[in-house]
Amino acid sequence: MPVNQGCEASASERDALVRVRGLHYSVSQRPIFAGVDLDIERGSVTAVMGPSGTGKTTLLRLITGQLMADRGLVEVEGQDVAGLQRDGIYRMRRRMGMLFQNGALLTDLDVYENVAFPLREHARLPERLLRHVVLAKLQAVGLRGACKLMPAELTGGMARRVAIARAIVMDPQLLIYDEPFVGLDPISLGVVLRLIRRLNDTLGLTSIVVSHDVHDLSAIAGFSYLLSGGGVIAAGPPSALATDTREEVRQFMHGLPDGPVPFHYPAPDYLEQLRQLG
Amino acid sequence: MLASLTRELLQSLRIALQAIGAYTLFFVRLLKEVPRALLRFGLVVEQVHNAGALSLVIIMLSGLFVGMVLGLQGFDLLERFGSEESLGSAAALGLLKELGPVVTALLFAGRAGTALASELGLMRATDQLAAMEMMAVDPIRRVVMPRFLGGVLSMPLLAAIFSMIGIFGAQLVGVQLMGVDTGQFWSQMRSAVEFGDVMEGVVKSCVFGVACSLIAVYEGYHSVPTAEGVGRATTRTVVISSVVVLLLDYMLTAVML
Numbered sequence: 001m002p003v004n005q006g007c008e009a010s011a012s013e014r015d016a017l018v019r020v021r022g023l024h025y026s027v028s029q030r031p032i033f034a035g036v037d038l039d040i041e042r043g044s045v046t047a048v049m050g051p052s053g054t055g056k057t058t059l060l061r062l063i064t065g066q067l068m069a070d071r072g073l074v075e076v077e078g079q080d081v082a083g084l085q086r087d088g089i090y091r092m093r094r095r096m097g098m099l100f101q102n103g104a105l106l107t108d109l110d111v112y113e114n115v116a117f118p119l120r121e122h123a124r125l126p127e128r129l130l131r132h133v134v135l136a137k138l139q140a141v142g143l144r145g146a147c148k149l150m151p152a153e154l155t156g157g158m159a160r161r162v163a164i165a166r167a168i169v170m171d172p173q174l175l176i177y178d179e180p181f182v183g184l185d186p187i188s189l190g191v192v193l194r195l196i197r198r199l200n201d202t203l204g205l206t207s208i209v210v211s212h213d214v215h216d217l218s219a220i221a222g223f224s225y226l227l228s229g230g231g232v233i234a235a236g237p238p239s240a241l242a243t244d245t246r247e248e249v250r251q252f253m254h255g256l257p258d259g260p261v262p263f264h265y266p267a268p269d270y271l272e273q274l275r276q277l278g
Numbered sequence: 279m280l281a282s283l284t285r286e287l288l289q290s291l292r293i294a295l296q297a298i299g300a301y302t303l304f305f306v307r308l309l310k311e312v313p314r315a316l317l318r319f320g321l322v323v324e325q326v327h328n329a330g331a332l333s334l335v336i337i338m339l340s341g342l343f344v345g346m347v348l349g350l351q352g353f354d355l356l357e358r359f360g361s362e363e364s365l366g367s368a369a370a371l372g373l374l375k376e377l378g379p380v381v382t383a384l385l386f387a388g389r390a391g392t393a394l395a396s397e398l399g400l401m402r403a404t405d406q407l408a409a410m411e412m413m414a415v416d417p418i419r420r421v422v423m424p425r426f427l428g429g430v431l432s433m434p435l436l437a438a439i440f441s442m443i444g445i446f447g448a449q450l451v452g453v454q455l456m457g458v459d460t461g462q463f464w465s466q467m468r469s470a471v472e473f474g475d476v477m478e479g480v481v482k483s484c485v486f487g488v489a490c491s492l493i494a495v496y497e498g499y500h501s502v503p504t505a506e507g508v509g510r511a512t513t514r515t516v517v518i519s520s521v522v523v524l525l526l527d528y529m530l531t532a533v534m535l
Binding site for chain 1: 400401404405406408409410411412413414415416420
C-alpha cells in the first residue's frame with residue numbers, strides 16, 4: 001500500500017486535528033525522521049506503531065511542543081507548533097492530555113490531589129465543585145474508592161488509570177497515550193484498552209496511542225501508522241496493515257525475529273573473531 | 279606535551295565558564311519567579327519545613343558538639359595566656375562569624391541539598407517534571423522555586439540555631455566542666471560581640487543559603503534521568519556546595535573584615 005494512500009482515504013486534511021508534513025528531526029546528527037507525513041483525524045483513535053527506537057515517543061514530543069522539528073510542519077488545531085511561544089505552547093497543552101509510560105503521578109500527592117492538580121493550577125474552582133469534578137473523573141476510571149491512596153500504594157494498572165483520570169480532568173480535545181500497555185497484567189490491560197476506546201467515544205476526544213503492541217491496538221484503533229527507518233512505512237486500518245505483504249511491515253505486524261530489522265546487531269564476522277581470539 | 283596541556287586547560291576553562299553561565303541563567307530565571315512564588319507562600323513554607331525543620335536535629339547536635347570542642351580547645355589555649363575568662367567572647371565570635379554559617383552550610387548541603395537534588399532528579403527520571411510540562415504547569419515555578427526559596431529562608435535560621443546551641447555547648451564545657459566563672463563568661467561575651475559581628479554571620483548564612491540551594495536545585499533539575507544520573511547529581515551537589523561555601527567564606531571574610 002502506498003504510504004499516504006490510507007491517510008488520504010481516511011483522514012481528510014480539513015478534518016485533521018493534528019497534521020504533520022515533511023517532518024525532519026535529528027538527534028546529534030542522527031536522523032530520527034526524514035520526511036514524515038501524517039494526519040490524526042478528529043474524533044478518532046489513531047495508533048502510532050513501530051519497532052523500538054523508531055521515534056514514536058519523539059513524534060509525540062514534537063506534536064506536544066516538547067521538541068521542535070528541524071524542518072517541516074507540525075500543526076495542532078491549525079496552529080503551527082513551531083510558531084508558538086512558550087505561553088502559546090502552554091495554552092495548546094491545556095487542551096491536551098498525555099499519559100506517560102509509567103503514569104508519571106506526582107509521588108508526594110495522593111490519588112485525589114494528583115487528579116485535582118491541573119484544576120488547582122489552572123482553574124479557580126470552589127472546593128466543592130473541584131471535588132465533584134475530580135470524583136467524577138475517578139469514577140470514570142473506576143477508582144473513586146482509591147482517592148486517598150498514595151501512588152506508591154497503587155498497582156501499575158491503577159496508576160495508569162489515575163493518570164488517565166488526571167489527563168481528562170481538564171476536558172481536553174486531544175489525548176495522547178505513550179506506551180500505555182507496558183507492564184500491565186491481562187486484566188489491567190483489558191481495562192485500559194476499554195477505557196481508551198470508551199473515553200474517546202463518550203467524551204468526544206481524539207486519541208493518539210503510541211505502542212508496539214500490535215494486537216492490543218488493533219482492537220481499539222480505527223487507523224494506524226507504522227513508523228520505521230525515519231518515515232511512515234505503512235498507514236491504514238490495523239486490519240489492512242496485518243495483511244500487508246511488504247517484508248518490513250510483515251516482520252513487525254507478525255513479530256518475526258529476523259527480517260529488515262536484523263536479529264543480530266551489526267558485528268564483525270563471528271568466525272573471524274573466534275580465530276583472532278585463538 | 280605543552281600544547282596538549284594548554285589545550286586541556288583551555289577546554290577545562292571553557293567547560294567551567296559554560297557551567298558558570300548556565301548557573302547564572304538559571305539563577306536569573308529563578309529570580310524572575312520570586313514575586314509569583316511569594317504569592318503562593320504556602321508552598322514555600324512547606325519547603326522551609328522540609329529543608330529547615332527536618333535538618334534541625336543534625337544542626338542542633340552538630341552545634342552542641344562543635345561548641346563543646348570549641349570550649350575545650352579555647353580553654354586550653356586561653357589558659358596558656360591566663361585569660362580563660364575570655365572563653366565566652368572567643369566562642370561566641372568564632373561561632374557567630376565563622377563556624378555557625380560555614381558548618382551549617384556544609385551540613386545543609388549534605389542533608390537538605392542532597393535531598394533536594396535527588397528529589398528533583400527522581401522527578402525528572404520518573405517523568406513527573408515532563409508530566410507537569412504537559413499539564414501546562416511550569417516545573418520551575420511550581421516545584422523548583424518553592425524549594426529554592428525554602429532553602430534560602432532556612433539557612434540563616436539554622437545557622438542562628440547552630441550558633442546558639444554552640445555557645446551553650448562552649449558554656450557547658452568552659453563553665454560547668456573547666457570552672458570558668460559564669461559571670462565572666464557571659465559578660466566578656468556581651469562586651470566583645472558587636473552588632474556587626476552578628477550581621478557578618480547573618481550575611482554569610484544568607485549567601486551560603488542562596489549558593490547551596492541554587493546548586494542543589496540546579497543539579498537536581500538538570501540531572502540525567504537515570505539512577506546513575508541522580509546519584510551523580512547528588513554527589514555533585516555536596517562537592518560543589520562544599521567548595522563554593524569555603525570559597526565564598528574566604529571572599530566574604532576578606533570583604534567584611
